[in-house]
Amino acid sequence: MKTNVARIPRRWIIPLIVGSILFLVLLLPAEWTNYPQTPSPPHETCRSQLEIGETGESLCPSDSRLLLITPTYERLTRRPDLIKMKNTLGHLSDVLWILIEDGKSIDPYTEEWLREDPVVPFVYLAAETHVQFNRTHRGLDQRNAALDYIRDKKLHGVIYFADDDNAYDLGLFKALRGVRRLSLFDVGGIGRSGVEGPALDKDGAFARWVTSYAPGRRYPVDMAAFAFPSTYLFKNPDIRFKWETHGGQMETAFLTTVEKDPKNIDFIQELIDHVRVFHVKTKPIRTSYPKDWASLRQKQEDAGEGEQIGADAPVVDPVPVGYAQVVNPDQAKKS
Ligand code: UDP
Numbered sequence: 514m515k516t517n518v519a520r521i522p523r524r525w526i527i528p529l530i531v532g533s534i535l536f537l538v539l540l541l542p543a544e545w546t547n548y549p550q551t552p553s554p555p556h557e558t559c560r561s562q563l564e565i566g567e568t569g570e571s572l573c574p575s576d577s578r579l580l581l582i583t584p585t586y587e588r589l590t591r592r593p594d595l596i597k598m599k600n601t602l603g604h605l606s607d608v609l610w611i612l613i614e615d616g617k618s619i620d621p622y623t624e625e626w627l628r629e630d631p632v633v634p635f636v637y638l639a640a641e642t643h644v645q646f647n648r649t650h651r652g653l654d655q656r657n658a659a660l661d662y663i664r665d666k667k668l669h670g671v672i673y674f675a676d677d678d679n680a681y682d683l684g685l686f687k688a689l690r691g692v693r694r695l696s697l698f699d700v701g702g703i704g705r706s707g708v709e710g711p712a713l714d715k716d717g718a719f720a721r722w723v724t725s726y727a728p729g730r731r732y733p734v735d736m737a738a739f740a741f742p743s744t745y746l747f748k749n750p751d752i753r754f755k756w757e758t759h760g761g762q763m764e765t766a767f768l769t770t771v772e773k774d775p776k777n778i779d780f781i782q783e784l785i786d787h788v789r790v791f792h793v794k795t796k797p798i799r800t801s802y803p804k805d806w807a808s809l810r811q812k813q814e815d816a817g818e819g820e821q822i823g824a825d826a827p828v829v830d831p832v833p834v835g836y837a838q839v840v841n842p843d844q845a846k847k848s
């Protein structure tokens with residue numbers, strides 16, 4: 514019996530084989546991976562927040578995607594800090610917020626709150642701090658876990674270490690979109706001068722460092738003072754934070770690993786002419802607190818005679834809607 518294959522003219526066979534091989538080599542890999550072999554699409558084509566897969570993989574790879582790394586841990590001010598940060602990031606598109614819990618597992622209340630109104634695409638991982646060398650580096654193991662995650666998922670974009678307690682102007686993120694090499698800039702709220710980082714001359718070239726803390730550092734900058742493309746990570750497996758680094762030297766040690774040659778470092782003039790990120794320390798009010806803020810009212814009702822949440826707060830009569838009531842805390846305590 515004659516098959517269809519047998520009917521293909523002989524002179525077509527070689528072009529068909531060559532064509533099939535070319536198809537396999539050139540076309541299929543682009544389908545198999547999320548990362549195109551062709552140049553990344555411009556930022557404008559990556560607006561939808563749904564372009565992040567379930568596990569955070571980049572479905573719409575872009576050089577200007579922001580990969581924001583945020584270590585976080587349980588404390589009194591965590592929720593208000595994270596609320597401010599989430600609201601800020603909610604204004605952005607083409608961003609992935611990588612939160613890493615300092616703990617054995619993620620915090621279910623934080624996860625529920627992140628999911629309930631996911632204004633920003635996020636992944637929430639856990640990495641417990643394993644202190645070595647008797648040092649007190651905060652957020653070290655969490656940042657390393659995020660770097661591993663970016664390597665593992667081959668996420669393309671601009672890496673920025675965004676601690677959960679700082680204040681971020683949207684202009685910061687706008688400027689970070691343009692980062693194509695390791696880039697440095699200024700951070701407010703640090704030291705006696707109130708700002709720390711590079712200063713430029715009138716031609717926009719590096720002039721000197723402005724710092725009032727440990728000026729002997731090679732790069733006297735804060736963790737929030739630099740950003741770099743994730744491609745650096747793919748080329749250099751040594752880029753990670755190390756426990757043996759001395760206190761205060763973490764940024765310098767890391768930056769030296771990211772880029773050996775200072776000539777290859779950029780300075781972002783816009784973020785040096787204007788301070789767009791501030792180091793902040795939020796202070797807790799002295800009270801206990803529920804981790805599950807969402808069901809606080811239910812807890813108060815359930816508490817009855819037993820544990821009272823906010824029991825030391827003054828109890829005041831309800832006022833008709835539309836009237837303001839000024840409560841004198843001293844009087845309220847007496848009544
Ligand atoms: N952090 C952490 N575990 C800790 C202490 C801090 O994961 O035990 C996180 C914290 O949430 C923040 C970052 O590490 O995102 C830096 O910590 P912190 O703000 O306390 O340090 P500082 O800004 O004063 O250097």
Ligand code: MN
Pocket residue numbers: 676678679793794
């Ligand atoms: Mn901080």
